[in-house]
Amino acid sequence: MIIIMEPSATKEQIEKVxxxxxxxxxxxxxxxxxxxxxxGVIGDKRHLDNDQLMxxxxxxxxxxxxxxxxxxxxxxxxxxxxxxxxxxxxxxELVVMAGPxxxxxxxxxxxxxxxxxxxGAKILRGGAFKPRTSxxxxxxxxxxxxxxxxxxxxxxxxxxxxxxxxxxxxETVAKYSDVLQIGARNMQNFxxxxxxxxxxxxxxxKRGLAATIEEWxxxxxxxxxxxxxxxILCERGIRTFETETRNTMDIxxxxxxRELSHLPVVADPSxxxxxxxxxxxxxxxxVAAGADGLIIEVHNDPATxxxxxxxxxxxxxxxxxxxxxxxxxxAVDRNI
Ligand code: PEP
Ligand code: MN
Numbered sequence: 001m002i003i004i005m006e007p008s009a010t011k012e013q014i015e016k017v018x019x020x021x022x023x024x025x026x027x028x029x030x031x032x033x034x035x036x037x038x039x040g041v042i043g044d045k046r047h048l049d050n051d052q053l054m055x056x057x058x059x060x061x062x063x064x065x066x067x068x069x070x071x072x073x074x075x076x077x078x079x080x081x082x083x084x085x086x087x088x089x090x091x092x093e094l095v096v097m098a099g100p101x102x103x104x105x106x107x108x109x110x111x112x113x114x115x116x117x118x119x120g121a122k123i124l125r126g127g128a129f130k131p132r133t134s135x136x137x138x139x140x141x142x143x144x145x146x147x148x149x150x151x152x153x154x155x156x157x158x159x160x161x162x163x164x165x166x167x168x169x170x171e172t173v174a175k176y177s178d179v180l181q182i183g184a185r186n187m188q189n190f191x192x193x194x195x196x197x198x199x200x201x202x203x204x205x206k207r208g209l210a211a212t213i214e215e216w217x218x219x220x221x222x223x224x225x226x227x228x229x230x231x232i233l234c235e236r237g238i239r240t241f242e243t244e245t246r247n248t249m250d251i252x253x254x255x256x257x258r259e260l261s262h263l264p265v266v267a268d269p270s271x272x273x274x275x276x277x278x279x280x281x282x283x284x285x286x287v288a289a290g291a292d293g294l295i296i297e298v299h300n301d302p303a304t305x306x307x308x309x310x311x312x313x314x315x316x317x318x319x320x321x322x323x324x325x326x327x328x329x330x331a332v333d334r335n336i
Contacts, residue, residue: 001064002076003039009058014039017056024048027225031077036060040076042225067260069217071224072231077262082202082230084159084178087122089202089232090264094325094334095293097123097161097266098318101308102130102138103145108300113152115315116298120322120336123179124149124158125295129165130307131185138306146176153178161204161295170195177201184209184236184271187219197226204295206234206268209247213256220263233257233265234295235286237272246274246311249282254289266293270311276302279313280321287328296321 003021005014014037018028026043041048050062067073081090089095098116103109103126113124128145130138141148149160161179164170165186173180179202186192187208196203203223207216220231235254237247249272257265269282283294299305299312313321322336329336 001041001045001062003041003053003059004061004063005037005039005058006060007036009037009060013056013058017053017059020053020056021048029071029224029227029229033077038076040065040071042070067217068214069221069261071229072217072220072261072263074260074262080229080262080264082232082264084123084202087159089266090292092333092335094287094291094329094336095123095266096121096322096325096336097125097293097295098298099125100299100305100312101270101297102127102306103141103148103162104306105141105144105148108304109148110152110155112298112300112315113156113158115300116318117156117158119315119319121318122159123161123295124152124156125161125181125297126152127163127181127307129163129169129173131163131165131183132307143172146173150176164192164196167191167195170199174199174201179204179232182206182219187211187216190222193219193222194226197223197228199228201228202230202232203228204232204234204266206236207238207250207253209239211238213253213260217257217261220261231263232293233261233263234268235265235272235291236268245272245278247272249273249286251285251289254286254291258290264292265290266295267291268295270295270297270308270313274311276311276313276317279311280317280324283321283325284328287325287334288332290332 029040098121130140159178163181164173181204240248267286297312302309302312
């Protein structure tokens with residue numbers, strides 16, 4: 001449920017209500033809006049007496065949240081903006097994240113980082129821990145890769161998003177990155193979600209390969225229920241009967257997620273299609289559908305990439321795409 005505080009409610013009044021709820025065994029998540037504060041309440045509500053709570057000074061109303069995802073639901077908040085330093089995801093600006101699938105121990109990595117920055121990307125992507133289908137495939141450079149990301153951040157000023165695949169690595173990945181990526185294969189790794197929820201880093205939460213939108217939002221709820229509300233949802237294509245593309249980009253999921261949740265939604269046309277040829281078209285479609293941003297694989301020399309070369313754009317093609325997104329972004333009231 002949500003407790004809506006009166007616009008004139010003081011900090012002390014809000015705290016008193018929160019303390020009482022915590023005494024009764026609930027967790028509270030205050031959201032300080034421009035006009036009023038609302039307190040999201042989760043946990044076992046059997047001991048709560050709404051009439052008594054209404055007697056607390058400053059309480060305006062108590063409303064139940066009907067959806068199973070409580071904190072992620074639009075019922076609690078209209079729209080949230082996730083801040084990654086000075087980069088804001090979910091506001092007027094369309095935020096593009098770009099970089100190779102995996103960080104590789106080659107100069108190409110730094111060349112790519114500089115080129116995506118020059119083309120207008122705000123966040124550099126690159127996996128140091130790779131969730132590979134085969135245990136014999138390249139698993140990523142791990143901590144060495146994280147250090148390279150850190151160097152690239154210092155050289156370019158870009159923020160870093162990188163995947164964490166195991167609870168044991170959360171602390172280390174959080175130390176080097178600005179955004180923790182939770183991949184499609186781990187979307188329902190509940191311990192990992194909780195661990196990410198205990199950090200103060202924003203989380204890019206990819207939709208599972210066969211997850212419904214509700215399951216995806218419930219995964220966001222796992223992170224949020226630990227106290228971390230900075231979630232960026234990422235539609236990256238789902239498994240369907242179609243085999244011409246690696247996955248099927250669910251454009252409607254962008255609209256539905258934005259309808260059901262206040263969390264920002266970005267799209268990943270690279271993993272959705274599996275082919276660089278379709279990345280530009282899908283990016284445009286996602287922006288037109290209202291995505292708050294994109295995450296795109298770019299490699300300086302895709303033919304030699306250790307991972308996902310076939311779906312990676314060369315930097316010049318990425319730069320062209322960024323240009324061609326401008327009129328589309330403008331048509332949906334976004335800047336890029
Ligand atoms: C990736 O971003 O490189 C990745 C593995 O993505 P996904 O989890 O969407 O497959
Ligand atoms: Mn990839």
